[in-house]
Amino acid sequence: MVHRGGFREGGGGLGRTPQEGGLRSTVKKSEFTSRRWPLSYNFATELVPLFMKHLQLCEVKPGERILLITDPRFNPHYPAAFFGAGMALGAEVFQLTLPFTTKELPPYAGEIMKQANLVIGMTKVQWLYTRPHAEALESGTRTLMVVEAEDELIRLFPRREVQRRGLEGVKVLSAGRKIRITSDAGTDLLVDKGSRPVHCSYGFSDRPGRWDHWPQGNVSVMPPEDQAEGVLVVDKGDVIYTPGIDRHVSEPIKLTYREGKIVEIEGGTDAMALKEWFESFHDERAYWISHVGWGIEERAQWSIIGMDSECFYGGIMVAYGRNIFPGSGGVNDTVAHGQVILRNCNFTVDGQVIVEKGRIVPENLR
Numbered sequence: 001m002v003h004r005g006g007f008r009e010g011g012g013g014l015g016r017t018p019q020e021g022g023l024r025s026t027v028k029k030s031e032f033t034s035r036r037w038p039l040s041y042n043f044a045t046e047l048v049p050l051f052m053k054h055l056q057l058c059e060v061k062p063g064e065r066i067l068l069i070t071d072p073r074f075n076p077h078y079p080a081a082f083f084g085a086g087m088a089l090g091a092e093v094f095q096l097t098l099p100f101t102t103k104e105l106p107p108y109a110g111e112i113m114k115q116a117n118l119v120i121g122m123t124k125v126q127w128l129y130t131r132p133h134a135e136a137l138e139s140g141t142r143t144l145m146v147v148e149a150e151d152e153l154i155r156l157f158p159r160r161e162v163q164r165r166g167l168e169g170v171k172v173l174s175a176g177r178k179i180r181i182t183s184d185a186g187t188d189l190l191v192d193k194g195s196r197p198v199h200c201s202y203g204f205s206d207r208p209g210r211w212d213h214w215p216q217g218n219v220s221v222m223p224p225e226d227q228a229e230g231v232l233v234v235d236k237g238d239v240i241y242t243p244g245i246d247r248h249v250s251e252p253i254k255l256t257y258r259e260g261k262i263v264e265i266e267g268g269t270d271a272m273a274l275k276e277w278f279e280s281f282h283d284e285r286a287y288w289i290s291h292v293g294w295g296i297e298e299r300a301q302w303s304i305i306g307m308d309s310e311c312f313y314g315g316i317m318v319a320y321g322r323n324i325f326p327g328s329g330g331v332n333d334t335v336a337h338g339q340v341i342l343r344n345c346n347f348t349v350d351g352q353v354i355v356e357k358g359r360i361v362p363e364n365l366r
Contacts, residue, residue, distance in 0.1 A: 121144070137211060166219055241341055
């Protein structure tokens with residue numbers, strides 16, 4: 001589950017192919033590190049076929065209202081392309097542009113969101129973990145986050161097979177309660193999800209009251225904040241996907257949990273960086289467990305930190321900090337939120353093996 005506006009701007013290198021919504025990526029991820037987007041306004045027109053295809057997955061119908069939320073820092077080609085795509089499908093499209101200095105979605109924005117059938121968030125302003133967003137979902141508005149670079153949107157364009165895996169995963173995780181994560185590296189973490197609802201992300205919002213993130217593909221739950229006990233070892237090569245740190249770990253980090261909270265962080269340079277990140281918030285709630293789950297997208301690449309990490313097939317995600325996500329039951333509204341993603345771990349639910357050393361075991365979840 002995506003929980004931050006970490007847009008990676010990039011540009012150029014797009015060609016056409018009907019099989020991929022009119023676009024295909026012809027560049028590598030490393031070419032998108034300049035944090036710039038194309039200056040030509042023609043780029044927005046090249047995105048329209050791709051965005052139209054995605055809106056069709058979101059079940060956009062003629063006459064529906066689409067609200068675009070953005071800010072002046074964000075790639076202007078995205079809202080422009082969604083304007084064209086939505087209008088081409090017969091929808092009524094309107095846009096809310098927030099000052100980039102806005103810290104969090106204001107209450108009045110929530111009232112505007114309730115008037116839309118679909119809200120598309122393309123902004124670095126915090127809107128996902130907010131009360132207005134929750135109220136909009138409760139009213140039946142469906143919402144979608146689109147903040148990743150265009151090469152990722154193309155390469156990880158949503159597929160029905162990922163949706164099927166996610167929905168099947170929700171059934172399995174919902175039926176259980178006790179989660180255990182173990183590994184040969186020393187991880188042994190027990191999490192009691194209680195009665196908290198389970199969510200799956202598959203990249204598009206196709207029913208009332210649903211949120212999703214394009215691209216995405218995982219199954220997760222936000223357990224009660226005090227229900228995690230044991231040790232989590234972030235092994236060499238695993239990922240810290242946390243603002244300002246994003247990296248593959250060069251040496252193991254040992255996180256000790258007591259009553260849902262990280263009480264000790266041990267290791268070398270990477271551990272020091274993570275420890276300083278937590279300390280920077282001066283908020284004990286930053287250490288609370290946020291969500292746990294596994295990735296279901298086999299196209300995701302481990303070498304690319306970001307949505308590829310969260311989606312990585314058989315990867316185990318353990319997050320900390322903010323969890324007041326709509327419908328999750330979470331109560332932690334700290335501003336801190338980050339996560340680690342692990343490979344080669346085991347994930348069981350009430351003793352049933354879901355993931356074994358990075359391999360999804362149940363046939364119906366593969």
